[in-house]
Amino acid sequence: MKKVYVNEERCLGCHLCEFYCAFANSGETEMFRAFRLGRDAKPKIRVEDKINFAVQCRHCDDPLCMKNCIAGAISKVDGVVKIDREKCVGCFTCVLSCPYGCIAPDKDGHSATKCELCTQNGGSPACVQNCINGAIVYEERGEA
């Protein structure tokens, strides 16, 4: 399936992907609204300083988060690991079990949240669309 990959040698460490990600998941229509309304928009992608590598969900073949979810809120739909916020009880076992550190408590603190490849925001990942150096790509690399 198509996944989000980062070409490390092209990443400039500008962190803009984080902001576009948070904006895309904020439900707001303007970026400044997402950050200026005091709602603390949170990105689901993270650029680590120095190593310039954005970490986001790998959508594992056999996701540990899904295995460990006590509420059955995590499922894999068309290869995309998703969290059902209605079912999530906010125990954050998934946050602890993700080996990549890609799941975080949501801003309300009551449920977990993670990258769902922008399937809920029109399907084309915002980080990929807005990367200023074409470093983040959404492509098929022959992995499951």
Add this chain to the structure above:
Amino acid sequence: MPVNYFPAEFEVLRNYDKCIQCRACERQCANEVHWYDADFGKMLSHDEKCVDCQRCVSICPTSALKIRPNENAFRKSANYTQPLMTEAYRQAGTGSVLLSSMGTPKDYPVYWDKILLNASQVTNPPIDPLREPMETRVFLGKKPTKMKFDKNGELDLSLEPSLTLNVPIMFSAMSYGSISKNAHESLARAAEELGTYYNTGEGGLHKDFYKFGANTIVQVASGRFGVHKDYLNAGAAIEIKMGQGAKPGIGGHLPGEKIKEDVAHTRMIPRGTDAISPAPHHDIYSIEDLRQLIFSVKEATEYKKPVIVKIAAVHNVAAIASGVARSGADIIAIDGFRGGTGAAPTRIRDNVGIPIELALAAVDGRLRHEGIRNEVSIVAAGSIRCSSDAVKAIALGADAVYIATPALLAMGCHLCRSCHTGKCNWGIATQNPELVKRLNPDIAYHRLVNLVTAWNHEIQEIMGGMGINSIEALRGNRLMLRGIGLTEKELQILGILHAGE
């Protein structure tokens, strides 16, 4: 210490209602203009460091930034302008020659804009390039002037070595050192895909780029950096650089800070040493000496490659070109004074040389008059800004044109004219690995291909409009040109009629 007050050239305007403190501007500014004040929770700026490269403006996710000329200026004078005053202060402080980059910003006449093109109407109808073939392929090199037969009376079909261009546009010389490796890679890949050529400039050829040899013109300049037998043989043609439009009569100086490991290796000089190209070639003081160098490089490449001689457009350019044509060169490149540069003394760039339009017309006319126009091809360079400039250049007598500034623009250059600082925020004119990264060759090469493809479409449209279906029929076809608002003398030099005539 006297007080030296320079008003900041630009002002950074930040719309605080929109700014989300993402700090992308801060991270992406090599001039360290932007900074974040944690106590106030605000982005602030050091306006005096801004060079107006527009990097921050382009990437700001909320369009919160604007750069504008600083209105706080010295008292206005049409004679002592603000740049002249600050330059005087600067020189009083440093005692140094002023440096500038890219083409002169001064308001000299642009003759391209005073020449109009013709179009067909009734008797010689226009051609639709989308429906009919339209030839833009060009061959550069000596053309046969008479038929030759061998002993058996068979026609001798052999030709002098030449270059084949699918489009009448080549990328002109920009050295590895003055521009980044990623920029070079983009140019090389674009030239390969377009079926044209890029030029190494005087900085040698990086070992990774020998594979693009079939689309490379290798340059030999006065510093002879990176010149060896394999280098000469790597390219499709060899260019001997006698002068550059932006700085005629001046050599080059690549500061030691830009001579990093790779550049040093490619140029065959020690790391960190200044790469100084002398003003003259120390072995060329006459046309005969130039002939010796031409035949030396021809000898080294077994007479298989055409030799280009690049000269700056200066006052006697027609006579110089005539000499060059007789020296054995296959192609003459003429570089006009509005052409770009990675660094040149400001006063030279802004005051020396002549416009390419006049130089080109003078050279083409002179060579025709002397009956040696077929001995050489002419390449026009030095501010060919768009496809119609290229068409006008060809109609004035050029076989093809060299472009560099438009190529840089395609790669992201915003013409801030700060190349000489080595802090190019667009990853082009820099050797700082963190900045070089910003130019993604996968994107840049594609944009270069797009640019030249678009120009070629436009050239075909314009030619079609004239009822011409081959670029060969456009070359030197000055009847397709008319001057507008030009004096009798200018029209005479350009060899064109005035509009209405």
